[in-house]
Amino acid sequence: MDRLYIFDTTLRDGEQVPGCQLNTLEKIEVAKALETLGVDVIEAGFPVSSPGDFDSVVELSKAITWPAICALTRAVEKDIDVAADALKHAKRGRIHTGIGTSVYHIVHKLNSNPDEILLRAAAAVKYAKKYVEDVEFYAEDAGRTDNEYLARVVEAVIAAGATVVNIPDTTGYCLPSEYGEKIKFLMENVSNIHKAVIATHCHNDLGMATANSLAGVINGARQVEVTINGIGERAGNTALEEVVMALKSHKELEIETNINTKRIWETSKLVSTLMSMPVQPNKAIVGRNAFAHSSGIHQDGVLKNRENYEIIDPKDVGIDESSIVLTARSGRAALKYRLASLGVNDMSQEKLDEVYQQFLRLADRKKSLSDSDILALVGERDSAQKKIKLDYLQVLCGKRVRQVATIRIDIAGEKFESTSSGNGPVDASIKAVKQIIHRQMSIQEFLIQAITKGSDDVGKVHIQVEYNGKIYYGFSANTDIVTASVEAFIDAVNKFVN
Ligand code: KIV
Ligand code: ZN
Numbered sequence: 001m002d003r004l005y006i007f008d009t010t011l012r013d014g015e016q017v018p019g020c021q022l023n024t025l026e027k028i029e030v031a032k033a034l035e036t037l038g039v040d041v042i043e044a045g046f047p048v049s050s051p052g053d054f055d056s057v058v059e060l061s062k063a064i065t066w067p068a069i070c071a072l073t074r075a076v077e078k079d080i081d082v083a084a085d086a087l088k089h090a091k092r093g094r095i096h097t098g099i100g101t102s103v104y105h106i107v108h109k110l111n112s113n114p115d116e117i118l119l120r121a122a123a124a125v126k127y128a129k130k131y132v133e134d135v136e137f138y139a140e141d142a143g144r145t146d147n148e149y150l151a152r153v154v155e156a157v158i159a160a161g162a163t164v165v166n167i168p169d170t171t172g173y174c175l176p177s178e179y180g181e182k183i184k185f186l187m188e189n190v191s192n193i194h195k196a197v198i199a200t201h202c203h204n205d206l207g208m209a210t211a212n213s214l215a216g217v218i219n220g221a222r223q224v225e226v227t228i229n230g231i232g233e234r235a236g237n238t239a240l241e242e243v244v245m246a247l248k249s250h251k252e253l254e255i256e257t258n259i260n261t262k263r264i265w266e267t268s269k270l271v272s273t274l275m276s277m278p279v280q281p282n283k284a285i286v287g288r289n290a291f292a293h294s295s296g297i298h299q300d301g302v303l304k305n306r307e308n309y310e311i312i313d314p315k316d317v318g319i320d321e322s323s324i325v326l327t328a329r330s331g332r333a334a335l336k337y338r339l340a341s342l343g344v345n346d347m348s349q350e351k352l353d354e355v356y357q358q359f360l361r362l363a364d365r366k367k368s369l370s371d372s373d374i375l376a377l378v379g380e381r382d383s384a385q386k387k388i389k390l391d392y393l394q395v396l397c398g399k400r401v402r403q404v405a406t407i408r409i410d411i412a413g414e415k416f417e418s419t420s421s422g423n424g425p426v427d428a429s430i431k432a433v434k435q436i437i438h439r440q441m442s443i444q445e446f447l448i449q450a451i452t453k454g455s456d457d458v459g460k461v462h463i464q465v466e467y468n469g470k471i472y473y474g475f476s477a478n479t480d481i482v483t484a485s486v487e488a489f490i491d492a493v494n495k496f497v498n
Helices: 024-037 051-063 077-086 103-109 114-129 147-159 176-189 209-218 240-249 261-274 296-304 332-341 349-365 371-385 425-436 481-494
Strands: 005-008 041-045 068-072 093-100 134-140 164-169 197-202 223-226 388-396 404-411 414-421 441-450 459-467 470-478
Touching (some): 024 041, 024 051, 024 261, 041 051, 051 068, 077 093, 077 114, 093 103, 093 164, 114 134, 114 147, 134 147, 164 176, 164 209, 176 197, 197 209, 209 223, 209 240, 240 261, 349 371, 371 459, 371 470, 388 425, 414 425, 425 481, 441 481, 470 481
Parallel strands (some): 041 068, 093 134, 134 164, 197 223
Antiparallel strands (some): 388 404, 441 459, 459 470
16 A cells, blocks of 8 residues: 555635635634544645744644644745745645746746746746745646646755655646656656655636646656535535545555544534535535435435445545435335334334325425424324323413423323423423433433424424433424423433333
8 A cells, every 4th residue: 555645725725716815713623633634734824925824833732642744835945935934833844835837827827938937937847945944836827837847856856855855736737647657657757756746736617626636646746635515615625535545445546644534524514614615415525415225216226235336435524424314215224224213213104104104295395304204104004002201281481480380191091290491481380390200311302493484383392312322203283382392302202111
């Protein structure tokens, strides 16, 4: 197995996206998550660009232990001085300096010529070497740079001491075959190439960032520059999770990374939340639907053997299991599986058939069915057979009154009554129930939702109760939300009391 280094630029290229800016504390939180995830390098910012970026590089250098902290510069001495200053607390600091190498950049941006740019590139690397051992050079717009000229630049910067040479497809222009060829050309035509690591840095303007990065890796690159969720300017950068999981899925490539893939889901959610950047539902690996099966044939196939329709075990990226989205196309097997995961295990085939018919009628009216809908279907049919039932409930609540509930419940035909006060009418009522049913149980989740709108609406209550280390689900719906809450609680309790 060959080792591929993961260079994460979520906090530099990713953070350049309008609206994604983080404060220093948030950056530290993301950087710590990246460290736990196992990235090799964290690009922490562009210190000369603003005092905020400078401070972030300083603080991340102090907070992070294992990954190298990298600071971006232009091929300008002042930038390099400031970057070196920002990195002074880093356990392992890297300066990332560079300049445009395509004709577009040389002529129309830098107003220069190829020979002068080559000299400036080498000089910047040499200058940065005064401060740190680890110097990375980027040839901006390498994707559109002539390969012969690019090879000369790469050779010159390696001779000047570059430890890593980055070949960015800055505009996301290349085709995978073209980008792969470029890396291959450099590997074969730069005499000192073995003295440095070649890096890919691909943008996603044509939706090919991951394909291009992998083409680069297959042809010899050993560092990929990536962001979490593929965030980045315009259409974004290469997504870390896509490259890592592609390599994990294709063992025949014999390339491994240091990423703890089980942390991917968590890290993705953290970055999306802090940067206020939702992940598109169908995004590979981390989208809400990435492991959600909705067609009946696929659901049946996945339940028989996950690998029939899944190339990645969701657990490998930190998701508990693939979700089966119940729709009118779902089969009995999928319904049975979902009911079992909601704690309804003891259903006869006959009863399941009956519930399934009701399910299909409801699914015809709604696009997809939630857990509450499914529990409601079963709940309606089951209420007569429940051991514990709510018989009577009276609550006293309002402003400046003591919230008190009196409750009577029927347990297998015998009636029990209790009164309790509490922090609100629901709390008082549930405490009263608990005084009758002496069990060590705690509410883990409690959700009240209106079905439609208006003050005469029905409230749906979904509750999760923990008992003996297991979770039991309860559901009820009523125009009186206190009654619905107590019934939902009793519904959950019925699942473990026998
Ligand atoms: O896309 C790019 O070229 C970059 C460089 C600054 C590395 O982000
Ligand atoms: Zn970039």
